[in-house]
Amino acid sequence: MTDPGKPDAAAERARWAASGAAWDRWADSMADPADRVNRPLLDLCGVTAGDRLLDLASGAGEPALTAATLAGPSGLVVASDLVEPMLAGARRRAAANGAHLAFSLADMTSLPFGARSFDRVTCRFGLMFVPDDRAAVAEMARVLRPGGRAAVAVWGPLEGNILFRELAAVLDRHLGPGALAGLDVLFRHSGAGFLAEVLESGGLDGVEVRHLRLSQGVPADRPFWKATLDMAFSPALATLSPSGREALEARIAAHFAGLADGRGLVPVDMHVVLGAGAAR
Template identity: 40%
Template structure:
């Protein structure tokens, strides 16, 4: 596995990719889920909120809009540099989810959007989220449903495997590995957060065109360094035949993106 593919499997991205992520991935996909997650966490005005693996801060910004006092952490300095620019009123720190630098019970709610799958020790990370949340507060986590249930990725992943090699296709499966029946609930239970309420939410992936989808999917994710111009040309040449079913009459693209939300009271 190349360095780029290892990065993809662990969620590491460059600062340039972080900007692509914020400019394109957030409006295309992640932005719509953030308000749902902070609502599920029960955040109210004045609450102390912690967002774990905040990325470019999309959930942190949604929490700020609800009047919360927001702290957010991530291990990616590239991501945090973008987050700080967009939400200077929040506090952003470099920290791993498995070792949160806060006292017990420091927050009224802890959120983690589409990041649990990338942690080195998922159960330890969830235990840390529980530890820093006050008794009676909530830990709210979201993960994607299996990739086979997400129409666009069901077709893109095999294409990527053919063009870039099987490790690249496997890397693109990484965001979906916790979507199986009972997987998330099992992790929460092992971390001492049994009895979490599990909800399914379905968003929409939206892009201006097939080319824009590929540019965002590759350039805003962890395979950006491995995608040479020739590879991108090959992917885009194959896209109308392999991915054209998701294109609308006006050339825009959309397909469903199912997700799983879990909310546990501490």
């Protein structure tokens, strides 16, 4: 299969170095929605007490923080990310929660760990940003013990993710198509069978793929979209003046108000694809 949205390595490093503060800012308020993905991902990975787990692209700390509660004091959870600004939130939250986490800067295609170092590897919404995704999966397989399990979460198709779709529509009209450069990478693994192929070609056996579809209605008068705007579209917003940002947010609020049903609720559906496999 062709890769529809292979990212540029330098651009991705710059994106995440610039996005760390936004992810940290929203991490606590987004904890409950994030848990709707964290738990199924960790269940699919099979995390149990005493496990040694490596979490890749940990960002502001999940699912590493949740995994640490499952692995318990006899286990070890390493939270890793490509750039230090993204790990700042994870360090802060771990200290605040008294969580036992280790931290590491790590390029997913060249992990700084020995072979067979971990029982589990997780990656939530990170694999799609790696230019050589198959090399990243090969590294997951390398650092896993034989029979150890890796699990990843990626976004399903754009049409199944209403919040991204509608925000993108407003930004396209307000800022122009150039503002959405790089958005395709978010949905890079959403094609039918594509994630399974990546995991298998990277060296994982017994690959299993599940589709997680989450639906909810959110009050239109609540700025529920601000976290996603900040975290996913921060490069596009960087050039806006304060008044320009204010005008954009007013336009977004009006757009979502127009999507509300008779009860004043906006549908905010998510489609997430979970994939897992075992090391040989």
